[in-house]
Amino acid sequence: MTVLILTCEQDVTADMVVAQLHKRGVPLVRFDPGDLPGEGALSAEYVRGEFRGYLSMGGRVVSMDGLRSVWVRRPSEPAAHAPEPSAWLSAESGQALYGMLECTQVPWMNDPSAAAKARLKPWQLRLAHQSGFPVPATVITTYPRVARQFADQYRHVVVKVVSGKPPSEPPMALPTTLVPPDADFSDVAAAPTLLQRYIAKTADIRLTSVGNESFAARKVAEPGQVDGRYGDTGHTWRPVDVPGRVARAVAQYRKFSGLAYGAFDFAEDSEGTWWFLECNQGGQFGFVELETEQPIADAVAAWLSAPGE
Template structure:
């Protein structure tokens, strides 16, 4: 049985998992949807109630009934590398590829429908509440008056993107930013704005969940630091044991979200409380493994290579 990895060519994190799969002797095919059609090819037949499908790349062919698991890592846009790419060709190719893969009994990390919903920040916040996480007070609004009232109530608030990094080349960075006390909220009407109560943190926490395995790492924050993704604090990530309450909440969140993999970000305050910020269903873990030596890639490889239940 074969592991299918959907990702782009330059993906160091995927390279780490591929190495562990090779160590385990697990057959795998690495495929970039951007190479279809062209370097990649597919064929699916639906005849007399039977389904047969095949995917090939680099001279290798994998049968759909021979797939053990599918890891949706960082796949390119379907048909992105075609001689004459177009939105129509991308739509056609995506329908053909993912429609065929959805017909298999393979296990997904993560299943596409669940992953699409899990990307939605407002849905994440509500699910985090239901899971038992402490979540900073948050508002998403296009009403300037509501934004002003929220800022007046909580005094220290930050503004962050609802959807994450916007598309573009070169990519644009939108760090979480502390809102000044004299801010003018009139421009909130121009687009949905996410405001959140500022957590004065002592550390950033990244917790990587791979199935039932949890790998937590802590990096000390500088006084007044807002967004730990930007700027060098001089501190490094170190392994940390997640509290029992967090373990239970993570398990509940993963169940509600129907995820096999999730990268959770927390802000730890002076009292040691881990405040939920977000869960990235496709978040990076390579930088954490390199600094902490936690065997996250091996855990991912183990989940992908395990017999497990399919479907």
């Protein structure tokens, strides 16, 4: 039985899991949807109520009947590398590939429909609250007056993107930014803007959830630091125990969201409370594993290789 990994060619995090799968002797095929059609190929036939399909990449062929699990890591847009890419070709290729894979009965990390919903920030925040996480007050608005009222009410607020980094060349860096007291909110009318109460944090927390396992790491924050993803503070990630309340909330979030994997980001305040910021359903973990030596890649490999054994 074969593990199918959907990701781009340059993905160090996937490389770490591939190495662990090789150690376990688990067959795998690495397939980038961006290479379909072209280096990647597929064929599926509807026979007596079932689709019998095949994928091939780099000389490797895998049958849909022979799949053990599917890991959607960091795939390119379908047909992105075609000689004449187009929105139509991407839609056709994506429908064919993911439609065929959805006909299998194997576990996904993560199921595309669950992953798509999990990317929606308003839904994330609501689910986080329902799961038991402390969540900072947040507003998403195109009304400058509402933005001004929110800033006046909470005094210290940050602005952050709703959907993540936009596709661009070169990639844009969009850190979470503290809003100055005299900010002009008139531009809020141009696009939905997310404002959130600023949490004066003592540390950043990254919790990587793999199935039923959780790996938490903590990095000390500098006074007044806003976005721990940018700038070198001189501190490193260190393993930290997961508080019982957080562990229960993670389990609830995973149950309600249908995610098998999630990278949770928290801001720890001076009282030790972990404030929920977001859950990235496809977040990287390589940088945490390299600094903490937590066996996250092995946990992912174990989850992917368990079905069908």
